Amino acid sequence: MEARAAEIADGRASELVWLLEHPPLYTAGASANSADVIDARFPVHKSGRGGQMTYHGPGQRVAYVMLDLKRRGPDVRRFVVSLEEWIIRCLAAFAVRGGRRDDRIGVWVRRPEKGDGYEDKIAAIGIRVKQWVTLHGMALNVDPDLSHFSGIVPCGVKEQRYGVASLADLGIPVSMTEVDVVLRREFTSLFGKARDQTVGKTENESPAARVERSASVPSR
Numbered sequence: 541m542e543a544r545a546a547e548i549a550d551g552r553a554s555e556l557v558w559l560l561e562h563p564p565l566y567t568a569g570a571s572a573n574s575a576d577v578i579d580a581r582f583p584v585h586k587s588g589r590g591g592q593m594t595y596h597g598p599g600q601r602v603a604y605v606m607l608d609l610k611r612r613g614p615d616v617r618r619f620v621v622s623l624e625e626w627i628i629r630c631l632a633a634f635a636v637r638g639g640r641r642d643d644r645i646g647v648w649v650r651r652p653e654k655g656d657g658y659e660d661k662i663a664a665i666g667i668r669v670k671q672w673v674t675l676h677g678m679a680l681n682v683d684p685d686l687s688h689f690s691g692i693v694p695c696g697v698k699e700q701r702y703g704v705a706s707l708a709d710l711g712i713p714v715s716m717t718e719v720d721v722v723l724r725r726e727f728t729s730l731f732g733k734a735r736d737q738t739v740g741k742t743e744n745e746s747p748a749a750r751v752e753r754s755a756s757v758p759s760r
Contacts (some may be wrong), residue, residue: 541675542588545606549671557677558604559720562596564685568594569608569666576693589666589676591645592696599706600683600720603677607731610672620665622730623678627663629726630680630719634712638662645695647703660705664695681706682719693751 547553564582569573569591576593577584596602609619625642627647631638638647644663663680681704689704709716 541604541606545670545673545675548606548608549673554614555608556606558606559723560602560604561598561600561716562602564595564597564688566593566595573693573696576696577691578693581691582688586687587666587676587754588668590668591664591666593692594664594666594694595684595689596679596690597684599682599686599708599716601680601723602717603679603723605667605677607674608672609669609674612674612731614722616667616669619669619674620667622667623667625722626723626726626730627665627678627680629730630675630722631662631707633722633726634714635706636662636707636710636712644697644702648702649710651703651705653700654703656705658701660703660709661694661697662705662707662710675749680719681709682714683708 541558544553544556548555558677560633566577566580566582566584567589568584569587569589571590572586572592581641582595582597600646605623607619609616612619624647628638628640631647631649636649638649641648641659644661645736646665647663651658651660663678664725665678666676668675683706686706686709
């Protein structure tokens with residue numbers, strides 16, 4: 541990912557989006573607290589993205605988005621909002637209402653059946669920007685083993701009424717292929733069709749190492 545981003549920045553490669561699943565692991569963002577690792581049952585990798593601790597594993601669609609913001613417009617916040625909207629539109633295609641929260645990171649769904657004020661995070665966003673090329677991206681819970689999140693404090697959110705959810709947990713039995721079809725469609729509608737842009741799929745990629753002298757944006 542880091543090498544590809546450098547090639548994009550130099551004009552030697554096209555923009556690229558990787559859609560993948562990781563083996564079970566935890567990743568630590570730039571502001572991660574080691575105390576948020578409760579049970580390191582899976583490997584813990586330091587990541588160059590912004591944010592704190594999160595889990596990746598089978599049944600979770602991870603999208604690594606490498607876009608040239610220098611060409612598209614050097615507005616990192618707009619890019620993050622667009623990633624959030626990408627997830628929200630994908631969820632809407634499966635009749636799930638996701639939303640942003642001003643006081644919490646991620647894309648959330650309300651869980652009134654759990655109690656008043658209960659909400660669960662269904663997707664996380666964490667990026668890094670180097671030479672105006674984006675790295676990392678988002679993770680959407682389709683049908684992962686949600687118990688794996690209990691080994692950490694996801695993104696540092698400790699309140700009991702805030703948990704994690706997946707499409708399967710919400711009673712939406714969709715395949716990863718169906719999710720990918722929607723992600724591809726909504727990506728184009730939001731970001732436009734980039735010159736020589738490729739939306740690819742790679743399974744079981746390991747997280748990239750941290751890159752210095754680059755800007756990070758906390759997970760949202």
